[in-house]
Amino acid sequence: MNKTSKFSPEVRERAVRMVQEHRGDYPSLWAAVESIAPKIGCVPQTLLEWVKRQEVDAGQREGLTSGERERLRQLERENRELRRANDILKAASAFFAQAELDRRLKS
Structure with missing residues (x-):
């Protein structure tokens, strides 16, 4: 944008x-x-x-100076990306934990 x-x-x-x-x-x-x-x-x-x-x-x-404003924008963008990655990892972890439980119950 x-x-x-x-x-x-x-x-x-x-x-x-x-x-x-x-x-x-x-x-x-x-x-x-x-x-x-x-x-x-x-x-x-x-x-x-x-x-x-x-x-x-x-x-x-x-x-805030222009440099500080740009740095803040970069940090906010990085923070959003890290939160998104963290959410993906949490979902993957829950998926694999559930798969492991299902595998144990079937055996």
């Missing part, structure tokens, strides 16, 4: 840099984002998310 972005990382970086450079020219961050987003061709909410993500990655805002 990969999301494909119509904006390259270079465009994202440039847009975020524009917001940061012109932030002082506007009364609020949202005003700066609303002004710059149409120039980039994205909706303001998207550009605001890019700015917030960059601030988190730079340590200027609380939250």
Whole structure:
């Protein structure tokens, strides 16, 4: 379930840099984002998310960095796979235990 972005990382970086450079020219961050987003061709909410993500990655805002978020996704994926494998092994173990009991009862 990969999301494909119509904006390259270079465009994202440039847009975020524009917001940061012109932030002082506007009364609020949202005003700066609303002004710059149409120039980039994205909706303001998207550009605001890019700015917030960059601030988190730079340590200027609380939250998980992009690297930490990716590592968490990997660990969650690995955890799901291990749980699935464990369930399969439990089912196989129960199957063979039952087969052994059936074999003993027949003999």
